[in-house]
C-alpha cells in the first residue's frame with residue numbers, strides 16, 4: 717500500500733503524512749479521528765468494510781518546532797526542479813555552495829543550489845556575482861507543506877483544504 721494519509725494536528729493544521737496502516741492504528745487506538753476517506757477504495761474483509769483514510773486528525777495537540785524538510789542532495793535537487801540554477805541543464809548535477817565553503821559558506825538550505833559540474837567548476841571559489849553568473853532562483857528553505865505540495869507528487873485531492881497558505885505559517 718503506497719498510499720499516504722495526511723495527518724492533521726488537533727487544530728486542523730497539517731502536521732505530517734503517514735502510511736495507511738499507521739493511520740488505521742491511530743484511529744483504532746482512539747488517538748485520531750477520520751476526517752476524510754477515499755470512497756472508492758474501501759478496505760474489505762470477509763464480513764466488514766473499512767473506509768480508506770486519506771486525512772486523519774489527532775485528538776491531542778502536538779507542539780512542534782519548525783517541521784523542516786531534511787537537507788539532502790536529492791531534496792535540494794527537487795527544490796530546484798532538477799535543473800542547474802545557472803545554465804538550466806538537467807545533466808551532471810551537483811551541489812554548489814553559493815558562498816563558497818572555502819570562504820565560510822554554510823551547508824544549509826539558504827546556501828546550497830543545484831548546479832551542473834561545468835557551472836560549478838566555472839564558479840570555483842567565487843560568489844555568483846564575482847563569477848558573473850546569474851542564479852535562476854536564490855536558494856531558500858522550503859516549508860514542509862510547500863514541499864509536499866510542490867515536489868513530492870503524493871498529494872490527494874482531499875488534502876487540499878488543509879494545505880492552504882494560512883495554515884502554513886506555523887511551519888515558518
Ligand SMILES: [Zn+2]
Nearest residue numbers: 800803832835
Ligand atoms: Zn550549469
